[in-house]
Every structure is written in C-alpha cells, then in structure tokens.
Amino acid sequence: MMTVTTVNTDIELSERFHWIGRLLEGWSIYRKSLLGKIGLTLLLLFALMALCSFIPPWADPMYHPMTGVDPEISYSVGPSMRHWLGTDFMGRDILSQLLAGAKIAFMVGVSAAFMSVFLGTAIGMIAGYTGRFTDSLLMRLADMIMVMPALLVLLMLAALFGQLSIWFIVLFIALFRWPGVSRVIRAQTLSLKHRPFIEAARVAGASHLRIIFRHIMPNVLPLSFLYMTFQVTSAIIIEAALAFLGFGDPGTVSWGMMLQWVWKTGHMFRAPYWLLPPGICISLITLSFYMLGRAMDEVLDPRLRKEGETD
Amino acid sequence: MIDKGKEIILELEHIVKRYRTRGSFFGTHGKDVIALDQVSIRVVRGEIFGLVGESGSGKTTAGRLIVRLEEPEEGKIYLDSNEIAALKGNALREFRRKVQMIFQDPYQSLNPQFSVFDAVSEPLIIHKIGNAEARKDSVWQAMKSVGLSPPDDFAHRYPHQLSGGQRQRVAIARAMILKPEFVVADEPTSMLDASISAQIFNILLEMREKLHVSFLFITHSLAAARYLCDRIAVIYRGNLVEMGPGDEVIQNPKHPYTQALIDALPKFGYSGEVKRYQTLLRAERETSEYVGCPFLGRCKVADETKCSRKKPPLKRLGDSHSVACFYTEPEVKTGSGSKE
Amino acid sequence: MALLVAENLSVGYQTQKGYLHAVEGVSFSLGAGKSLGFVGESGCGKTTLGMALMRLLPPNGMIRQGRIFFDGEDLLQKTDEEMRQVRWKKIAMIFQAAMNALNPVHRIIDQIAEAILTHDPLCDKEEAYEQVRGLFQLVGLPQDRMRDYPHQYSGGMKQRAVIAMALACQPKLIIADEPTTALDVLVQDQILQETKNLQKEFGISIIYISHDISIVADVCHDVGIMYAGQLVEYGAREEIFDSPRHPYTKALLSSYPTLTGEKNRLVPIPGETPNLIHPPLGCRFCDRCSRGSVSCRTETPVWIEISPRHKTLCD
Numbered sequence: 001m002m003t004v005t006t007v008n009t010d011i012e013l014s015e016r017f018h019w020i021g022r023l024l025e026g027w028s029i030y031r032k033s034l035l036g037k038i039g040l041t042l043l044l045l046f047a048l049m050a051l052c053s054f055i056p057p058w059a060d061p062m063y064h065p066m067t068g069v070d071p072e073i074s075y076s077v078g079p080s081m082r083h084w085l086g087t088d089f090m091g092r093d094i095l096s097q098l099l100a101g102a103k104i105a106f107m108v109g110v111s112a113a114f115m116s117v118f119l120g121t122a123i124g125m126i127a128g129y130t131g132r133f134t135d136s137l138l139m140r141l142a143d144m145i146m147v148m149p150a151l152l153v154l155l156m157l158a159a160l161f162g163q164l165s166i167w168f169i170v171l172f173i174a175l176f177r178w179p180g181v182s183r184v185i186r187a188q189t190l191s192l193k194h195r196p197f198i199e200a201a202r203v204a205g206a207s208h209l210r211i212i213f214r215h216i217m218p219n220v221l222p223l224s225f226l227y228m229t230f231q232v233t234s235a236i237i238i239e240a241a242l243a244f245l246g247f248g249d250p251g252t253v254s255w256g257m258m259l260q261w262v263w264k265t266g267h268m269f270r271a272p273y274w275l276l277p278p279g280i281c282i283s284l285i286t287l288s289f290y291m292l293g294r295a296m297d298e299v300l301d302p303r304l305r306k307e308g309e310t311d
Numbered sequence: 312m313i314d315k316g317k318e319i320i321l322e323l324e325h326i327v328k329r330y331r332t333r334g335s336f337f338g339t340h341g342k343d344v345i346a347l348d349q350v351s352i353r354v355v356r357g358e359i360f361g362l363v364g365e366s367g368s369g370k371t372t373a374g375r376l377i378v379r380l381e382e383p384e385e386g387k388i389y390l391d392s393n394e395i396a397a398l399k400g401n402a403l404r405e406f407r408r409k410v411q412m413i414f415q416d417p418y419q420s421l422n423p424q425f426s427v428f429d430a431v432s433e434p435l436i437i438h439k440i441g442n443a444e445a446r447k448d449s450v451w452q453a454m455k456s457v458g459l460s461p462p463d464d465f466a467h468r469y470p471h472q473l474s475g476g477q478r479q480r481v482a483i484a485r486a487m488i489l490k491p492e493f494v495v496a497d498e499p500t501s502m503l504d505a506s507i508s509a510q511i512f513n514i515l516l517e518m519r520e521k522l523h524v525s526f527l528f529i530t531h532s533l534a535a536a537r538y539l540c541d542r543i544a545v546i547y548r549g550n551l552v553e554m555g556p557g558d559e560v561i562q563n564p565k566h567p568y569t570q571a572l573i574d575a576l577p578k579f580g581y582s583g584e585v586k587r588y589q590t591l592l593r594a595e596r597e598t599s600e601y602v603g604c605p606f607l608g609r610c611k612v613a614d615e616t617k618c619s620r621k622k623p624p625l626k627r628l629g630d631s632h633s634v635a636c637f638y639t640e641p642e643v644k645t646g647s648g649s650k651e
Numbered sequence: 652m653a654l655l656v657a658e659n660l661s662v663g664y665q666t667q668k669g670y671l672h673a674v675e676g677v678s679f680s681l682g683a684g685k686s687l688g689f690v691g692e693s694g695c696g697k698t699t700l701g702m703a704l705m706r707l708l709p710p711n712g713m714i715r716q717g718r719i720f721f722d723g724e725d726l727l728q729k730t731d732e733e734m735r736q737v738r739w740k741k742i743a744m745i746f747q748a749a750m751n752a753l754n755p756v757h758r759i760i761d762q763i764a765e766a767i768l769t770h771d772p773l774c775d776k777e778e779a780y781e782q783v784r785g786l787f788q789l790v791g792l793p794q795d796r797m798r799d800y801p802h803q804y805s806g807g808m809k810q811r812a813v814i815a816m817a818l819a820c821q822p823k824l825i826i827a828d829e830p831t832t833a834l835d836v837l838v839q840d841q842i843l844q845e846t847k848n849l850q851k852e853f854g855i856s857i858i859y860i861s862h863d864i865s866i867v868a869d870v871c872h873d874v875g876i877m878y879a880g881q882l883v884e885y886g887a888r889e890e891i892f893d894s895p896r897h898p899y900t901k902a903l904l905s906s907y908p909t910l911t912g913e914k915n916r917l918v919p920i921p922g923e924t925p926n927l928i929h930p931p932l933g934c935r936f937c938d939r940c941s942r943g944s945v946s947c948r949t950e951t952p953v954w955i956e957i958s959p960r961h962k963t964l965c966d
Binding site: 365366474475504505506507508509510512513531532533534535537538539561571572573574575576577591593594609 | 692693791793835836837839840841862863864865866868869902903906907908909910914916917918919920923
C-alpha cells in the first residue's frame with residue numbers, strides 16, 4: 001500500500017507522463033504525413049545552418065558576413081574553393097551571409113510569430129468571452145489595424161526615426177499581425193463558451209478568470225500553436241520584404257538584406273550565385289513552415305486523419 | 312399538496328421565462344417565446360422530483376434557472392427559503408456549493424483537456440477546500456462511489472478514452488464531490504444505452520440514500536420517472552399540466568397529454584393494438600398561440616369553445632394530485648364535467 | 652419465398668489499430684411484407700449490417716464472408732452500376748438522423764421528385780410532381796406544404812418527408828436505421844404506427860435497426876438481438892419478449908424501466924462491450940454473463956433451436 005505522498009507524485013507523474021504520451025501519439029500521426037516529413041527535414045537543415053553560422057568567422061575573420069575582408073577579393077566573384085558560394089560586391093563571403101541569414105530568419109520569424117500569437121490569443125479570448133462592449137471595442141481595433149497599410153506606416157516611422165533596428169521590426173510585425181489570429185481565436189472562444197463543460201464550470205462556481213485561463217485557454221492553444229507556424233511564414237516574408245525595400249536593419253545580415261544589396265549594386269542579372277541562394281532560402285523556409293502547419297492540422301483535428309484503407 | 316411536516320428545500324414560485332427571438336433584417340420586431348409560463352414547483356428535502364416533458368416543453372430551462380445559468384423574467388426561486396436571485400459574491404459561491412447539475416450530453420460536459428482527476432477535483436479547488444492530500448482522498452472516494460474503481464486506473468484518463476457511461480459517472484462524481492444539497496439531473500441518460508442508463512439510475516438512487524441529496528430529475532421518459540421519482544410533474548409547452556405522486560400520475564393520469572404519453576410508450580409485445588386512452592389527434596388543429604389551453608391543438612377530448620378561451624389552472628384533485636384541465640374526470644372516461 | 656436472405660455475413664473495417672470485426676456470421680431471412688428488427692446497443696454492428704446489405708460501406712469497410720440474396724439474386728456478385736439500379740428502386744434506406752440529410756436549399760417537392768426522376772428516366776417532371784402529391788397524402792403531410800423548404804418543417808414532418816422519399820420508387824424493402832431517434836415520444840409513436848399501416852397496405856418489407864427495444868417491440872414481426880457483432884437471439888416478436896432465452900436478451904430486457912407491473916430494481920449489465928479488434932474466442936458475452944462457465948469462454952457457441960421461429964446462441 002503506497003503512502004499518500006507517493007501516490008500524489010504518482011498522479012503528477014502519470015499526468016506529466018500522459019502529456020508525453022499524447023506528444024508521442026501526435027508524433028506518430030505526424031510522421032505519416034509526407035508533407036510533414038519534408039517540412040521537418042527542411043527545417044532541420046535550416047536550423048543546422050543557423051547553428052553553424054558562427055563557424056566561418058571563427059575559422060577565419062575574413063569570412064565574417066558583415067565585416068569580413070578578403071585581402072585578395074574586393075568585388076563580386078563566382079564560387080571558388082575559397083568562397084563556396086562566391087562573394088558579394090564588397091568581397092564578403094556569401095555562404096557565411098547565408099548562414100547568418102538563417103539565424104536571423106529563425107529569430108525574427110519565431111519571435112514575431114510568438115508575439116503576434118500571444119497578443120492575438122489573449123485579445124481573442126477576452127473579446128470572445130466577455131462579449132458586448134469589450135468585444136466590439138477590441139474587434140473594431142483589430143479591424144482598424146487590419147485595414148491600415150502597414151508599409152506606409154513603416155515608411156513614416158522610418159522617416160521619423162531614421163533606420164529601424166531589427167527588434168523594432170519584430171515588434172512592428174507582431175503589432176500588425178495579431179488581428180488575424182484574434183479573429184480566429186475569438187470565434188473558437190465563442191463556440192466554446194456555450195459548451196456544457198464550460199457551463200458545468202460556472203455551475204461549480206468558477207470565476208470568469210478561472211474559466212478563461214483554465215478551461216478555455218487549453219482548448220484554444222492548439223489552434224494558436226497551429227497559427228504560429230503560419231505566422232512565422234509571414235513574419236519572415238515581411239522582414240525580407242522590408243529589408244529588400246531598404247527599411248531593414250542595416251546592421252544585420254538577413255536574406256532580404258542580401259537581396260537588397262544584389263539589387264542596389266546592380267548585380268541582379270550578373271551574379272546568379274549571389275541572387276539565387278537567399279531567394280531560394282526564403283521560399284524554402286516559408287514552404288517548410290507551411291508544410292509543418294498542414295501536417296500539424298492532421299494531428300490536432302482527428303477528423304482529418306485517414307483510417308487504413310482496404311485494398 | 313405536500314405534508315406540512317416535510318421540509319421544502321427548493322421552491323419555484325410563478326416562474327415566467329421568455330426568450331425574444333431577433334427580428335428579421337427588415338425590421339420586424341422579434342417574437343417572444345414563452346418557455347415557462349407561471350410554473351410553480353415545490354421539492355421536499357430528500358425526494359427525487361421528476362419533471363417530464365418532450366422537447367420544447369421548457370423542462371431544461373427550468374433546470375437552468377435553478378442553477379442560475381439563466382434568470383427568470385418573473386417569479387422567484389427559493390433554496391431553503393432564501394431567494395436565490397439576490398445572491399452575490401460569497402453568498403453566491405455558497406449557493407454554488409449547494410446546488411449542482413448533471414448535464415445531458417456526456418460527450419460535451421467534460422473538458423477534453425482535463426483528466427478525470429482534474430475534472431473531479433476542480434470544484435474542490437474552486438472552493439478552496441482542503442489541501443492536495445485531502446483533495447486526493449475526496450476524489451478517490453467520489454470515484455469509488457460512482458463505480459470508477461479502482462480509482463488509480465481511471466484518474467489519469469482523458470474523456471476520449473472513456474465510454475459514454477463512464478463519462479457520465481465522472482460528471483456525477485464531479486457534481487457530488489461538494490456534497491450538495493440539491494442536484495438538477497438534466498436527462499442524464501438520454502444519450503446512453505439502456506443497460507448503461509440502468510447503472511446511472513442506480514447510482515443516483517444510491518447518492519440519495521447516502522448523501523441525502525434532493526434531485527430534480529428532468530426526462531422525457533415516463534417510465535424512467537416512474538422508476539426513480541417520488542413525485543412527478545408533467546410539463547407541456549411551458550405549462551405544468553399534471554403533478555402528483557409518481558405511481559398515482561402513471562396509474563391514474565388525468566390530463567389528456569399525460570394519457571397520450573402513456574399510450575405512446577411500448578408495451579413490449581403485450582396487450583393488443585388498441586390504445587388505452589386515445590386522447591391524441593392525428594393532425595393538429597389551428598390554435599392561437601398563448602391563449603387558451605396549450606394542449607388544445609392536439610387534444611381529442613377538448614371542447615373548442617371552452618378550451619380556447621382561457622388557460623385551465625392547475626387544480627388540486629383529492630389529496631396530492633393536481634391537473635390543469637377543464638375536463639378532469641374521476642376514474643372512467645364518461646362525459647365532460649369539472650371537478651373541484 | 653423469402654425476399655431477403657443473408658447467409659453467414661461477416662463485415663469489418665480496416666482501422667489504424669487493426670481489423671475491426673464489426674459483424675460476424677449473421678444469418679437471417681425476411682419474407683415479403685414482413686418486418687424484422689435488429690436491436691442492440693452501441694457497437695453491436697447493427698448499423699454496419701444495414702449498410703452492408705445495401706453495399707454502402709465506407710472505403711475502409713469490407714464484406715469478408717457470406718452471401719446476400721435479394722429477390723433471388725446474389726447482391727455481392729453485382730457490379731457497382733447494377734447495385735445503383737437496385738438501390739432506391741428495390742431497396743430504399745432511411746439513415747440515422749435522415750431528416751438532417753434533406754438538402755436545405757431545395758424544396759421538399761423537388762427533392763422527392765428528383766429521387767423519382769433519377770430512377771425512372773421515362774418519367775417527366777409533371778408526372779413526378781403528381782406522384783409526390785400522392786406520396787404526401789400517403790404519409791399524412793398537408794398538400795399545401797409541398798413547396799416548403801426543410802427548415803420550415805418540424806422534426807416529425809421532416810421524418811415523414813424522408814419516408815415519402817423512400818417510398819417514392821415503390822421499393823420492395825426499406826432499411827430504416829434509427830428512424831425515429833431525435834423525435835419526441837408522441838410523434839415517434841405516430842410515425843411508427845403509420846409506417847406499420849403503410850407496410851400492410853403495400854406489402855413492403857421493412858428492416859428496423861434500433862438501439863431502442865421499444866420501437867422494435869411494437870412494430871416488428873421478427874426480432875434479432877445483436878451483441879458485439881453477433882446475432883445472439885432471433886425469432887418471432889412474441890416469443891422473444893415472452894420467453895427470452897439468451898442471457899444478454901434477458902439482461903437487456905431487465906434494464907428497461909417499465910410503466911406497468913412490479914417496480915423491480917433495474918439490473919444493469921456490469922462491465923463493458925468487448926474489443927472487436929481482438930474479439931474473444933468463445934462466447935462474446937461471457938465476461939458480463941451471470942452464468943458464464945469455462946466452456947463458454949473457449950467453445951464457439953452453436954445455435955439452439957427452441958421453436959421453428961425462435962433460435963438462440965445460448966440457453
């Protein structure tokens with residue numbers, strides 16, 4: 001016969017264990033999706049790139065993406081043994097720029113996505129649950145933001161404050177992207193609000209705050225999580241677009257920045273080894289996040305899963 | 312109607328509940344739907360009171376008003392002689408500890424993200440009762456009392472891993488863990504198979520024995536009401552049409568609607584094809600809404616002039632049996648004639 | 652003589668967790684103009700049986716074994732195109748919650764007319780509408796409501812419309828799966844009585860599938876009790892209800908509260924239904940049976956004939 005304390009921890013363990021069990025079950029479903037596997041593989045590749053971004057400059061300072069100076073090359077030249085992808089217009093190594101760009105893509109993508117989903121979920125839940133005046137207020141705010149031309153506002157801000165730092169861009173993306181998430185979360189909250197288990201919680205005496213955080217949030221988080229993958233996609237593209245248009249942070253090397261340099265220095269049609277890698281990377285990383293999201297959709301929504309077919 | 316000596320735990324007094332449907336886009340006013348019309352019920356402490364009706368009768372609404380998921384437009388509800396509409400703050404929390412509800416749909420009344428342990432311990436956490444150890448003990452006890460034994464097996468399971476019957480037991484354990492005084496059971500077995508329903512009925516009876524809980528058992532099945540309930544009230548379109556001791560109402564139904572319900576129930580191959588009471592019209596007749604007897608549209612024994620003018624009040628016949636009909640007769644169906 | 656004969660029918664589904672034996676070795680025969688009810692609780696295979704008879708199983712379902720003879724022809728030998736000819740013209744089906752299967756954007760009259768026109772290309776629209784008028788009268792729907800949309804009908808009316816659609820092509824057999832769940836008690840009773848009358852008038856055979864023994868109890872000539880994919884007792888209605896033999900039938904009957912007679916304590920059936928992916932050898936009811944013996948668990952039960960119209964898998 002176990003003591004009470006042991007049984008207590010047993011329950012906690014079996015709960016945590018069960019959480020792991022569900023993760024494993026989700027993984028086995030995920031694994032079956034071809035899209036999911038391709039997406040994950042690509043993402044792991046990019047993650048590897050990001051992790052290895054410190055290697056070239058560490059090996060030899062001339063490989064530094066921003067400040068690297070090759071004593072022999074000070075212009076753009078094609079791939080060689082020395083520079084596997086060639087050099088940019090200042091003689092800097094393109095491969096190390098590409099690796100650094102991967103790092104930025106992940107940083108920007110994930111942070112901006114996380115912030116926008118966090119805001120969107122919180123606001124969506126509160127709007128959906130409280131209803132009436134607060135709901136209208138928040139949703140009108142969301143509408144206004146959705147309607148605003150993000151680029152124009154950014155232009156104005158750039159004009160006011162000069163060049164924008166990368167973290168400002170991240171914040172900016174988050175502030176402009178939360179409305180989309182909040183609409184979906186609000187709809188989900190509305191449908192949950194009237195489900196019997198929520199009413200049961202009310203009858204049991206739960207406060208509104210408890211219902212929102214303990215009952216509604218866990219049921220809404222899978223959707224948020226799913227949206228995060230899509231938001232990463234758009235965050236990366238927005239940052240690349242901003243950088244390409246010249247509104248990026250000049251102190252960081254992102255793929256968008258690389259594209260800007262190619263264009264600005266007139267190498268668009270002259271240096272495919274410089275133009276193509278960042279372009280392909282942007283496309284591929286967004287594609288892989290998208291595939292990840294699609295595969296997760298199957299994990300989260302049991303109805304989309306296929307049963308075994310007969311021959 | 313009830314022995315004066317017995318204590319009344321819950322009372323509904325002239326309850327009226329209206330829903331306003333929204334008007335159409337072109338500006339016509341919304342219509343009022345009267346879900347409950349002057350409904351008064353008294354439940355004695357320790358009894359199981361059955362509220363029997365079909366869909367749209369208002370029975371579920373009555374249950375929801377009692378647990379304060381909604382508020383009535385008119386009338387008052389008393390728990391232990393205290394009016395519940397006025398309760399706020401701590402008093403409201405106390406009320407929530409004493410009055411609980413078991414919902415109809417076992418597939419929707421449990422949070423899919425909560426384990427059985429989470430679900431059953433939730434009310435204790437909300438009311439800040441006991442520490443983790445004491446809570447665990449209470450949950451174990453509650454699970455054993457509804458037959459989810461051994462508790463170790465079930466505590467960490469999630470709703471999608473349980474059958475409908477098991478989920479409903481979790482819902483019962485959750486409702487009972489605070490040792491409430493009054494429980495509204497809203498069609499707890501209508502989505503379950505017969506053999507599982509039988510298990511649930513017996514659990515409810517045990518709860519009444521052990522915890523001295525009073526129940527309002529809402530159902531569309533007169534047979535289930537007969538099995539479980541001490542007294543039964545039959546409700547039709549928001550109006551109470553008959554009320555009395557269970558056996559009395561079923562063996563001696565006086566209202567044409569109750570009689571029609573009994574006619575419609577299965578005889579399991581016994582007795583011939585002939586219905587006993589035959590009070591139902593095949594096709595509905597035209598009536599104006601909310602004026603006159605609510606059952607007029609389908610009543611074979613009705614008199615169109617008398618029954619369309621006024622709504623028959625709930626009148627007491629004899630001891631504790633009440634009927635709302637202008638034509639209540641003694642035993643045999645003879646002619647018309649009103650009784651005291 | 653018999654309109655529909657099933658021999659040793661076994662149906663299953665291929666699922667992620669393995670092959671699910673939904674129906675095992677079911678045999679029965681149904682005469683013209685008779686009604687047969689299949690009763691069982693969730694998971695007993697009755698819906699699967701109904702769908703298999705019409706060969707309407709989902710992609711992962713298959714009829715593993717057995718034969719189905721309808722009007723002398725082996726349905727399992729037919730091609731898809733031939734089955735389509737059989738469906739609705741000879742065998743009509745009323746699905747669960749059929750009233751929700753009415754297309755909300757088409758008028759009722761159009762939906763029923765479409766069923767007629769699809770299966771009788773020689774018919775023209777006017778004739779079809781005439782037939783619909785006749786059907787409405789048959790099922791007790793008012794003529795002036797023919798051009799309404801489904802949402803304007805009450806639950807009972809929708810069900811009647813669905814029955815009219817099933818009758819539209821004058822089938823010989825109707826398979827009704829839970830035809831009256833979601834309807835109120837009074838409407839349910841009315842519709843069942845009316846269906847019984849229609850059946851007598853037109854000599855249609857009906858198979859009722861229900862979890863509710865009360866529906867089957869009043870309207871069927873013969874009853875089959877199903878448990879865990881198998882038919883455990885089969886016979887004339889009176890004999891089954893007067894003298895049930897199989898322990899499951901007895902247990903099922905005693906878990907229904909009655910309106911008359913003694914108020915005995917309801918005896919629920921302990922335990923849960925068996926896993927059909929790995930079904931037990933021997934009797935499937937054994938775990939929950941009050942009379943289980945060692946031989947029950949290991950030996951495959953055999954049919955015991957109690958009377959010409961009553962057989963059971965256990966005595």
